[in-house]
Amino acid sequence: MDEVHQLTTNHRILETNNLSYKAKNINKHLDDLIDLNTRLEKLIKEETSSDQGKTINAIHDTITENGGKHKEELGAMKGDIENYVKTFETQIEQMNKQSITLYYTNHPSA
Numbered sequence: 001m002d003e004v005h006q007l008t009t010n011h012r013i014l015e016t017n018n019l020s021y022k023a024k025n026i027n028k029h030l031d032d033l034i035d036l037n038t039r040l041e042k043l044i045k046e047e048t049s050s051d052q053g054k055t056i057n058a059i060h061d062t063i064t065e066n067g068g069k070h071k072e073e074l075g076a077m078k079g080d081i082e083n084y085v086k087t088f089e090t091q092i093e094q095m096n097k098q099s100i101t102l103y104y105t106n107h108p109s110a
Contacts, residue, residue, distance in 0.1 A: 002105040002106065002107065003105065003106070004103055004104070004105055005103070005104055005105070005106070006101055006102065006103050006104075007101070007102045007104070008099060008100070008101040008102075009099075009100055009102075010097050010098070010099055010100070011097070011098045011099075011100050012096055012097060013096050013097070013098055014096055016089070016092055016093055016096055018089075019085050019088065019089050020082075020085060022085055023081050023082045023084075023085040026081050027078045027081060027082070030074045030077055030078050030081075031078075033070075033074055034070075034071050034074050034075070037067055037070050037071060037074075038067070038071075040063075040067075041063050041064070041067045044059070044063055045060060045063070048060070
């Protein structure tokens with residue numbers, strides 16, 4: 001009777017690529033938002049620079065405070081997006097391996 005042998009190996013299903021370019025593309029848009037936020041702050045301050053009073057001071061304070069918060073939040077989003085891409089790459093890498101077991105018998109050559 002022929003003896004059954006087995007061979008188990010891991011097989012990579014697909015070649016994986018570095019996906020960090022996706023984070024860079026999204027982060028470019030966040031950088032654009034940060035730049036627009038800065039430009040808006042500057043524009044409002046320039047437009048109201050010749051005026052004085054509590055209302056104008058309140059506007060300047062609010063714009064400075066909110067602008068800073070927005071920039072911080074957008075900066076944090078950039079880091080989050082980079083982490084999401086790394087996590088996604090890790091998940092792809094983990095799912096990209098398939099364990100294969102082959103069963104065979106040796107037949108003597110004639």
